[in-house]
Amino acid sequence: MTVNDSTSPALTNVGTVRLQGAEVLTITSVSTAAGTFEYVGTGAAATYVMSDISSSTDYYNVTFNGAAGDVFRTAANITAANNVTMSGGTLDISTNANTLTVTSSLTVGGGSLTATNGNIDANSHVIISGAGTLTAPGSGKTFTVAGNWTNTAGAAFFVHSSGTVTFDPAAATTISISGTNTFNSLTSTAAGATIQFKDGDTQTMAGTLTLYGSEGNLLTVKSTVDNTDWNISVSAAQLTQFLSVRDSEVLGSADITCFNCTNVSGNDNAAASPRWVFLTLSISFPQAGKTTDFTPTIIGLAPASSAIEVRLNSCAGTLLGSATANVNGDFRFASSSGVITTAGSYTLVPCLSGLA
Numbered sequence: 001m002t003v004n005d006s007t008s009p010a011l012t013n014v015g016t017v018r019l020q021g022a023e024v025l026t027i028t029s030v031s032t033a034a035g036t037f038e039y040v041g042t043g044a045a046a047t048y049v050m051s052d053i054s055s056s057t058d059y060y061n062v063t064f065n066g067a068a069g070d071v072f073r074t075a076a077n078i079t080a081a082n083n084v085t086m087s088g089g090t091l092d093i094s095t096n097a098n099t100l101t102v103t104s105s106l107t108v109g110g111g112s113l114t115a116t117n118g119n120i121d122a123n124s125h126v127i128i129s130g131a132g133t134l135t136a137p138g139s140g141k142t143f144t145v146a147g148n149w150t151n152t153a154g155a156a157f158f159v160h161s162s163g164t165v166t167f168d169p170a171a172a173t174t175i176s177i178s179g180t181n182t183f184n185s186l187t188s189t190a191a192g193a194t195i196q197f198k199d200g201d202t203q204t205m206a207g208t209l210t211l212y213g214s215e216g217n218l219l220t221v222k223s224t225v226d227n228t229d230w231n232i233s234v235s236a237a238q239l240t241q242f243l244s245v246r247d248s249e250v251l252g253s254a255d256i257t258c259f260n261c262t263n264v265s266g267n268d269n270a271a272a273s274p275r276w277v278f279l280t281l282s283i284s285f286p287q288a289g290k291t292t293d294f295t296p297t298i299i300g301l302a303p304a305s306s307a308i309e310v311r312l313n314s315c316a317g318t319l320l321g322s323a324t325a326n327v328n329g330d331f332r333f334a335s336s337s338g339v340i341t342t343a344g345s346y347t348l349v350p351c352l353s354g355l356a
Contacts, residue, residue, distance in 0.1 A: 036061040045069025052076040093118035108132035151179030197230035213242040281350035307353035315351035
């Protein structure tokens, strides 16, 4: 199919354009305000290379509805202004290390999406349902989700590929994670946002759990139903900071330690390990509101043997210096010269190393 017109867009699609087999799509530009492109294959268990549309956004909706064995392979990055839906066949963004960007919902309801060597930027929801299998981007790749994560297919239908899923909702918004999932690493630094975990469901971490908000602007993690547990299973000790935590039970074989967090209610911190452990990082000198020089000596209290950074104004602020607490939890260091160069009021914030 060739549309080569000097007008822009060259093609306005308000219905469905269906592509079978090895048909080549050559369009100089396409309107992405409506319409669907559907890739259906031929059922011959062949690999079809998707055509790249010459625009920053390739589709409004794009659907893959091939038979078993049909593989739709990207040759360039793909961007959809609305939804991407997998119903059958395989979408392969891995072979050529491409990025799939979805403005609205990414749904894998049948067939499979293979992204081991690619990247996924889901600016709204991710849905895994039916017999659809999502194989995530692997180590060193990116997988970001700004909306809800829903997996009704089961844990076996999400393959983490030893990668990281980063939830990045906007501040003051609420998203949810539901279904039984095994993540390699799960990260969110969305200060001011709320992540609701489906009550009764268990989220398993094979690797690292990285959750933190900021001082005075906590990241909230809670159950979808108040006073009903959501479960998180970890196999290695995890460190988090600046959270508001409610109704959570830790499973597995290790604790989750939460620094400068709010223990709202319903958590298992009073139980035996594995459990939530709530601790405080603090600075005892210089005291708040007191005047000091440009290179103050910092004295504080932290968990025994923990690595601490002190930053200006927030954990994302300029590094003033770092230290390792002793066996009693005390730390002390002379701050670096040249960091504070102007007289003024600064807030010194103790942070866990690596969480900035």
